[in-house]
Amino acid sequence: MRTALTIARRELAGYFATPVAYVFIVIFLVMTGALTFTLGNFFNRGTADLQPFFGFVPWLFLFLVPALTMRLWAEERRLGTIELLLTLPVTQGQAVLGKFLAAWAFCGIALALTFPLVITVNYLGNPDNGVIATGYIGCLLVAGAYLAVGAAISALTKNQVVAFVLAVAVCFVFAAAGSPVVTEFLSVRLPVLAEIARGVSVTDRLSGFSRGVVALRDIVFFASFIGFWLFANAVAVDHRKAD
Amino acid sequence: MSALIEIDRLSKRFGAFTAVDDVSFAVARGEVLGFLGPNGAGKSTTMKMLAGFVTPSAGTARICGEDVVERPVAAKKHLGYLPEGAPTYPEMTVAGFLGFAARVRGYRGSEAADRVAHAMRLTTLEGVRLQPIETLSKGFKRRVGLAQSLLHDPPVLVLDEPTDGLDPNQKHEVRRLIGQMAPTKAIIISTHILEEVSAICTRAIIIARGRVLADSTPAELSRRGPSLDAVFRELTMAPRPAPEAA
Numbered sequence: 001m002r003t004a005l006t007i008a009r010r011e012l013a014g015y016f017a018t019p020v021a022y023v024f025i026v027i028f029l030v031m032t033g034a035l036t037f038t039l040g041n042f043f044n045r046g047t048a049d050l051q052p053f054f055g056f057v058p059w060l061f062l063f064l065v066p067a068l069t070m071r072l073w074a075e076e077r078r079l080g081t082i083e084l085l086l087t088l089p090v091t092q093g094q095a096v097l098g099k100f101l102a103a104w105a106f107c108g109i110a111l112a113l114t115f116p117l118v119i120t121v122n123y124l125g126n127p128d129n130g131v132i133a134t135g136y137i138g139c140l141l142v143a144g145a146y147l148a149v150g151a152a153i154s155a156l157t158k159n160q161v162v163a164f165v166l167a168v169a170v171c172f173v174f175a176a177a178g179s180p181v182v183t184e185f186l187s188v189r190l191p192v193l194a195e196i197a198r199g200v201s202v203t204d205r206l207s208g209f210s211r212g213v214v215a216l217r218d219i220v221f222f223a224s225f226i227g228f229w230l231f232a233n234a235v236a237v238d239h240r241k242a243d
Numbered sequence: 244m245s246a247l248i249e250i251d252r253l254s255k256r257f258g259a260f261t262a263v264d265d266v267s268f269a270v271a272r273g274e275v276l277g278f279l280g281p282n283g284a285g286k287s288t289t290m291k292m293l294a295g296f297v298t299p300s301a302g303t304a305r306i307c308g309e310d311v312v313e314r315p316v317a318a319k320k321h322l323g324y325l326p327e328g329a330p331t332y333p334e335m336t337v338a339g340f341l342g343f344a345a346r347v348r349g350y351r352g353s354e355a356a357d358r359v360a361h362a363m364r365l366t367t368l369e370g371v372r373l374q375p376i377e378t379l380s381k382g383f384k385r386r387v388g389l390a391q392s393l394l395h396d397p398p399v400l401v402l403d404e405p406t407d408g409l410d411p412n413q414k415h416e417v418r419r420l421i422g423q424m425a426p427t428k429a430i431i432i433s434t435h436i437l438e439e440v441s442a443i444c445t446r447a448i449i450i451a452r453g454r455v456l457a458d459s460t461p462a463e464l465s466r467r468g469p470s471l472d473a474v475f476r477e478l479t480m481a482p483r484p485a486p487e488a489a
Contacts, residue, residue, distance in 0.1 A: 080330030
């Protein structure tokens with residue numbers, strides 16, 4: 001674990017040494033703010049909560065997180081540093097976990113920087129801050145799920161564009177699986193699949209969090225989802241490290 | 244004395260192409276082995292397998308008795324490895340990068356700082372310690388990679404073209420450093436430069452098309468022909484392994 005944290009620390013410092021971090025954070029903050037106040041109808045809803053914000057975050061992450069993960073392994077390949085990293089006394093698992101934790105912490109920082117929204121609703125009314133807290137936890141878990149998917153895909157291909165497009169596509173499947181369009185279509189044609197689709201849907205799981213409900217089954221879902229993709233990532237790295 | 248590096252019938256195939264074909268040798272403490280061969284001969288692939296980066300198709304290697312396939316982390320602890328081209332993280336400073344390598348190797352606090360300072364002293368990097376690596380010249384970058392491989396004072400050093408791209412003075416420095424460390428370590432260096440082999444190696448292996456063609460001292464090798472150059476060409480240009488000339 002200590003080795004994974006050492007790797008994570010280096011990675012996280014790496015984000016802030018390049019424009020990646022600043023571009024990501026600025027775009028994320030502008031988009032969340034703009035969407036919440038315009039499309040989200042923040043002022044006219046007449047309730048002091050962050051529901052519209054939590055509704056937009058997973059869709060923003062759908063594009064921004066793959067942009068973050070596409071370079072995760074591809075960059076190490078391009079620079080040749082993957083050979084350096086994997087010939088240090090670390091396991092594949094530690095390297096994968098370290099990179100994931102750094103990216104996750106980075107998403108956490110981006111989310112934390114949306115704090116003016118929390119201050120705004122508290123200034124305007126009396127929101128349930130517990131619900132806001134669980135909403136943030138949910139968003140962080142969604143970011144983790146997308147990161148795990150994106151990182152695994154980035155380990156599979158050398159090409160960053162391919163990694164980005166594939167990661168968006170796969171994340172979209174898990175994001176859209178619970179949407180009414182998909183579940184209604186499936187429940188008419190294939191009722192069995194409709195249940196499965198809802199079960200693996202990331203956004204469906206998030207709705208509980210944004211209502212203030214932290215269910216154990218949702219936590220277990222995210223933990224096993226992330227765990228599965230990290231495992232796939234370690235296998236992919238082991239298989240393709242020298243290609 | 245038992246060998247610190249044992250390479251045991253190592254092979255690597257990429258599809259139908261055999262990059263390394265049943266290579267075996269051992270290196271003992273105090274030996275500096277020069278690994279020679281034309282481009283594409285399998286030098287780097289052999290070194291990558293030894294460092295645990297490429298998984299062998301057959302055979303294995305041991306570093307200080309630890310199998311690189313079965314116990315990779317234990318084997319890598321005893322190994323200092325300079326990959327081909329000396330890759331480093333360009334945005335990090337020299338001190339930051341070496342500090343990272345020290346922490347990954349389990350050093351903390353003042354011990355990590357001492358290790359980094361010592362490695363920088365050996366490779367004369369103190370003057371650039373706070374510069375981002377991407378701003379350094381090729382020679383400095385190479386020395387940063389070298390410092391990383393020396394940091395933990397490993398008993399086994401595997402250096403893939405350590406003097407490539409250095410100016411004559413820097414080459415001399417690196418050779419002097421390798422010569423200094425030689426008595427306590429087992430060292431493999433790969434190179435294209437034949438004079439380097441005569442200058443620092445106690446033993447030379449010539450490899451071509453994935454096979455070991457000669458394994459001898461540099462002096463003995465150069466006695467086989469008019470010069471080491473000629474011997475190298477004769478061995479590696481032949482379509483089949485040349486018969487061992489007396």
